[in-house]
Amino acid sequence: MDLEVGHGLTIPEAELQWRFSRSSGAGGQHVNTSDSRVQLTWDIAASPVLNEDQRTRLLARIGRRTAAGAVTVTVSARRSQLRNRETALEALRDLVGDALAPPGAPRRPTRPTRGSQRRRLASKQQRSATKQQRRRPTDD
Numbered sequence: 363m364d365l366e367v368g369h370g371l372t373i374p375e376a377e378l379q380w381r382f383s384r385s386s387g388a389g390g391q392h393v394n395t396s397d398s399r400v401q402l403t404w405d406i407a408a409s410p411v412l413n414e415d416q417r418t419r420l421l422a423r424i425g426r427r428t429a430a431g432a433v434t435v436t437v438s439a440r441r442s443q444l445r446n447r448e449t450a451l452e453a454l455r456d457l458v459g460d461a462l463a464p465p466g467a468p469r470r471p472t473r474p475t476r477g478s479q480r481r482r483l484a485s486k487q488q489r490s491a492t493k494q495q496r497r498r499p500t501d502d
Contacts, residue, residue, distance in 0.1 A: 399438035400446040407431025423461040
């Protein structure tokens with residue numbers, strides 16, 4: 363079952379590496395014998411489905427999550443290995459899809475409006491007046 367990420371990218375099942383182990387935490391006798399924790403690994407650096415632009419963008423955006431060019435997603439939220447596998451696939455799809463999305467438009471700086479400046483100064487004056495009224499009266 364290939365993983366369709368979007369942006370014209372489909373990761374073949376042969377490139378995905380699965381590892382299973384026991385989940386930690388409470389759960390009784392069954393959890394001590396079942397391998398429900400899932401680790402899904404995809405080697406970005408060696409993947410032939412990526413062009414150089416996609417590979418560069420992926421490694422730049424999720425480089426801190428990679429080890430030797432491979433990204434690993436670990437899921438142990440559910441009791442069932444099947445559910446954890448589905449969750450891991452969704453997490454990898456979201457991670458890669460977000461990293462491949464084109465960057466947003468840069469922010470265009472704007473100036474505050476005249477009305478907002480007036481409101482800000484009026485609120486400062488009111489706050490100042492409130493604090494002046496709290497002062498101890500002078501003996502003049």
